[in-house]
Amino acid sequence: MAFAVSRVGEVTVVDVDGQLIVGNRQELKQKVLQELERGARKFLIDFTGTGYIDSSGLGVLVSLSKKVREQGGELRLSSLNEDLRTLFELTKLDTLFRIAGSREEGLSSF
Amino acid sequence: MERQLVFELPNDLRYIEETVDFVVSHCSTCDEVARKLRLNFRVSLVEALSNAMIYGNGRDPSKRVHVEVFLGEGSVTARVTDEGAGFDPGVVPDPTVPANVCKDSGRGLFLMRELMDEVRYNARGNSVTLILHLPLPPNGSSKPPKGKKEASA
Numbered sequence: 347m348a349f350a351v352s353r354v355g356e357v358t359v360v361d362v363d364g365q366l367i368v369g370n371r372q373e374l375k376q377k378v379l380q381e382l383e384r385g386a387r388k389f390l391i392d393f394t395g396t397g398y399i400d401s402s403g404l405g406v407l408v409s410l411s412k413k414v415r416e417q418g419g420e421l422r423l424s425s426l427n428e429d430l431r432t433l434f435e436l437t438k439l440d441t442l443f444r445i446a447g448s449r450e451e452g453l454s455s456f
Numbered sequence: 457m458e459r460q461l462v463f464e465l466p467n468d469l470r471y472i473e474e475t476v477d478f479v480v481s482h483c484s485t486c487d488e489v490a491r492k493l494r495l496n497f498r499v500s501l502v503e504a505l506s507n508a509m510i511y512g513n514g515r516d517p518s519k520r521v522h523v524e525v526f527l528g529e530g531s532v533t534a535r536v537t538d539e540g541a542g543f544d545p546g547v548v549p550d551p552t553v554p555a556n557v558c559k560d561s562g563r564g565l566f567l568m569r570e571l572m573d574e575v576r577y578n579a580r581g582n583s584v585t586l587i588l589h590l591p592l593p594p595n596g597s598s599k600p601p602k603g604k605k606e607a608s609a
Contacts, residue, residue, distance in 0.1 A: 368506045369469045398495065400502045401563035409560040429495045436570050437563050438552040 349377050357456055358386040359449070363395040366403030374403075378410050378421075387419030390452045394425040404439060411443065420444075424452030463523040465505070467513045467538075472505045479525050483532060489590050496571040497532055497588050503564040504536040504584050512538030512582055530592055531573075535585045542581030 350361040358381045366374060378389060391407065393399075399407075407423070414421040424446040426434065434440040446452035461479060465471050476498055483493045505521060513519035522537040551562045569575050574587040 365473065367473065367502060368510070369473060398499060400499060400506065401561070401567055402506065404563055405560040408558060412558070429491075432495065433499070433567070436552075436567065438557050442557055 349374050351377055351381060353386075354390075354453055357388045357390050357453055359390045359392055359453070361392050361395060365397050365399070366406070367398075367400040368402035371402050371406040375406050375410060379413065382414060382417060382419070387414070387417065388456050389414055389419065389421040390424055390446075390449070390456075391421065392424045392449045392452065393427070393430055394449060396427070396430065398429055399433060401437075404433065404437060408439070408442065420456075422446065422452055422455065424449050458529065459527040461523075461525040461527070465521045465523060467509050467515070467517055467519040467521060469506065469509055472502055472509075475505065475523065476501050479534075483527055492588060492590060493532070497534070497586075500568045500572045500575075500586050500588075501534050501536075503568050504534065504586060507564055507584075508536050508538035508540075511543065512540035514540065529590075531587060531589050533585065533587045535583060537583035540582050542578075544581060545577050 348361075348363045350363065352359050352361070360374070360377060362374070381389070389410075407421075411421045422444045425448055426445060431440070431445075434443070434445065444455065446455055459482060461482065463475060465475060479501065480493050480498050483489070483497075505523070508521045509515065513521065519539045521539075522535075524535045526533045545565060548565045549556055549562060551557065551559065551566050556562060565575075568584075568586060571588075572586045573589045574585070576585045576587075577583065
């Protein structure tokens with residue numbers, strides 16, 4: 347499980363590799379907040395390499411989205427597989443987040 | 457083939473991923489079943505274990521979580537029991553109503569109920585049983601009938 351942070355233009359991309367669950371959500375939170383403190387305002391969380399997310403993972407995304415918005419920024423998501431999309435739709439979080447089909451689409455949406 | 461798995465886990469969130477991986481890997485691999493296990497069962501079992509360790513046992517490392525999994529041909533059942541006082545699952549609010557969608561937590565029980573066919577709590581509220589019905593192969597059995605061989609390529 348890893349969260350790789352990179353910069354593409356003005357967008358800070360975080361690649362979630364593996365799973366986003368109760369045991370590692372704090373690591374994602376710390377990484378995004380660190381970048382926020384450094385001045386980043388556009389975030390794309392990419393799930394190309396993600397198997398599944400639990401409710402804690404969903405919760406940390408909600409929390410981060412709020413914190414980024416409070417600083418005048420925006421956090422978007424990309425590359426959810428069918429299983430992940432199902433979780434977002436069941437919990438109505440697909441209405442809260444802007445979700446792109448691919449990383450490229452996510453980057454160009456900003 | 458029917459199987460039963462029984463675990464006694466330390467109250468440590470780090471054991472959840474490995475435990476769920478192990479359980480799911482011992483299940484059937486037909487595509488439709490695999491998806492239900494990969495998504496519905498896996499997510500629900502993770503939620504049940506997290507709730508037991510965090511809320512039931514209060515993150516107390518001295519407590520344990522008891523897990524039983526029964527794998528049948530037409531269903532998979534998991535029972536997760538913590539050492540806490542229990543709770544009333546009826547008081548957990550719906551996380552999908554507009555007032556709650558933006559909240560950071562409160563989706564675990566909801567996901568279990570959405571993804572599993574049955575979710576039952578004991579009277580005390582410290583033990584949850586999750587049941588998922590699985591599609592059977594067309595002939596109702598995971599093995600070919602006796603006396604017949606599977607077609608070769």
